Amino acid sequence: MKHLPHKTIERLSQYRRALLICAAKGKTHIFSHEIAKIQHITPVQVRRDIMLIGYTGTLRKGYNIQELIDLIGDIIDTKEGLNVAVVGIGNLGRAMINYFNGKRTKLSIVAGFDSNPDKIDRIYSGVKGYHIDRLAEIIKEENISIAIITVPAGAAPEIADKLVNAGIKGILNYTPKPVQVPSHIYLEEYDMITSLEKVAFFVKTH
């Protein structure tokens, strides 16, 4: 398979989530326009994404839901799964650990880190809290490749550095403060305020 557009990767993840729900309801096939409706996009886009991953449906029957789920899994999951850490066991960090818990995917949150002694050596929804000083140690020990940063914004750059030194491969930064990492590390940043301001802008102009 060639190169998949970033946007396609995002949508595949979303398709899979929707497909899992359909599968759970006992549905076996789905049409491109049904997926499109759920995701607020056009049927052509769905078909194109599916074409890009080399799957083909059946004319007038649609796509086999389970096959598509499995194929998307082959593309975006790793076989053995990846381990994830949450750095900053505050409101957001705990909310995320809790949210993840029970979702069976190939991604598992296996550790939390915090600098506050009160937060460590406790279990949060099945995930143990460690002191931030043990970051490198635990990352190696638990084979963690992705970290989610949920410390206060001011601490984010320092935490990013520590993660880089500890050999992390990907970072998801939920802090409003952008961090700098070497280019071989995949970095994704998200801040709610940007999303809210965007909604506000379109509310204003529409």
Added chain:
Amino acid sequence: MKHLPHKTIERLSQYRRALLICAAKGKTHIFSHEIAKIQHITPVQVRRDIMLIGYTGTLRKGYNIQELIDLIGDIIDTKEGLNVAVVGIGNLGRAMINYFNGKRTKLSIVAGFDSNPDKIDRIYSGVKGYHIDRLAEIIKEENISIAIITVPAGAAPEIADKLVNAGIKGILNYTPKPVQVPSHIYLEEYDMITSLEKVAFFVKTH
């Protein structure tokens, strides 16, 4: 001003956040490549965005930080500000209310809603919790135009319907369940798992 690209709107919000920090440090001017470094983008892109909003910097001095902050405000803020509600006062909802509190922007969270009686008539970081049955009433009363959905995924579609009926203008859905709304309502959906899976994909393939 013509039509601003969606991506530009997002970046303007981010620029402003970075600029506010710079201003707080006493900096008065900034170069395109400095902004670019912070945001992990190219200087040309910064200059182009700024060009699109009709601002011009000074050759070899860069952009006046305060002027740029104000201009971005003119574009993405409304004069009187907009009121926001959080629906679902759980872990994520409370984390968000708490996060917002104290950030002085033109967006204020003015109400929370929940179906659990234990959650209502309490104050969360300055925001009052109301019973979900009072949604329409309070939305009108408090002139709320944007809602953030943080209820359990299963309840999201029903909540979206209620919001639409109550006359909301924009919705930010943090639930993994996509909701359907009429096209005149601006809808933005975000799910952390998609972001994480995207990071995982790029970690895997790089």
Added chain:
DNA sequence: AGCAAGTTGTGAAATAATTAACAATTTTTC
């Protein structure tokens, strides 16, 4: 003053993402 270095602003080119259009085929209907 004259030159070098730095920086903005922008038209044009390139790249990325979406949409249109339609042939090919299957199923349903009568």
Added chain:
DNA sequence: GAAAAATTGTTAATTATTTCACAACTTGCT
């Protein structure tokens, strides 16, 4: 069993976004 309706797969066209390339100008330096 012929016609109509539905649906996929894909090329081509379109639209959106980013990057290139460079002219224009400012500042600092000698």
